[in-house]
Amino acid sequence: MKLKAVATLVLVGAGGIAIVAATGVWALSGGLYGCTRADEELAPTLASLSILDAHPSQTQPQGERYSGCDEDDGFAYAGQYFRLTTSRVSVLTFYRKAATEDGWRLQNASSSPSPAPGSLAVDTSALCFEKPIAGTTAHLAVWFPSDLGDSPDDFGLEVTASRDGTAWC
Structure with missing residues (x-):
């Protein structure tokens, strides 16, 4: 036994x-x-969004459109940088109109999204929009690298989304 x-x-x-x-x-x-397979498969969908082609006529795309999945935070992303050849106000005015016409809903706007000295950057988007994309909520950010002390001549658009809802601007 x-x-x-x-x-x-x-x-x-x-x-x-x-x-x-x-x-x-x-x-x-x-x-x-890390990223789930569903989030990895979402990245090409985000990269194909027409809003990433929209830009003021005075600006030009810089480099290639990028996309992927953020392994640290587990969300899909896609974006495009542009050369800033007009005023920041003109860029923001353009995207308020273009994004709204494309079905995006403004969630927040910040005239000075720079993080406080010595703090971590959490949300540096000047404009943040939301829209349902492929069965989840996508977030569109209009941001300026100069708010982080980089590239004063550029601005960027970035779309993020996640199947588990952890994406943000």
Whole structure:
């Protein structure tokens, strides 16, 4: 009888270790961190949005449109940089109109979204819009790298979305 109890204990213990090991492999391979397959598949949809083609006539696209999935925060993104050859006010006025006409709803606007000195940048978008895209809520940000101390001659558009709802401007 003792042999049967020991065998049962060994089997239960081995099964428990296997479950813990499998859970660890799952967590390290993206189960608790990184992008889901659904979010990775969402990135090309975001990159094809026509709003990323819209820009004031005085501005020009800089570089290629980019897209991907943010592994740290687990959301899909797509964006485009533009050369800033008109006033910031003109850019913001243009996108308030263009985004609204494209079905985006303004969520917030900030005249000076720069983070306070010594603080972390959480939301540096000058304009933030929302719109349903492919069954989830997408966020469109109009932002200026100069608000972070970079590239005073550029501005950017970026769309983010996530199947689990963790995306933001």
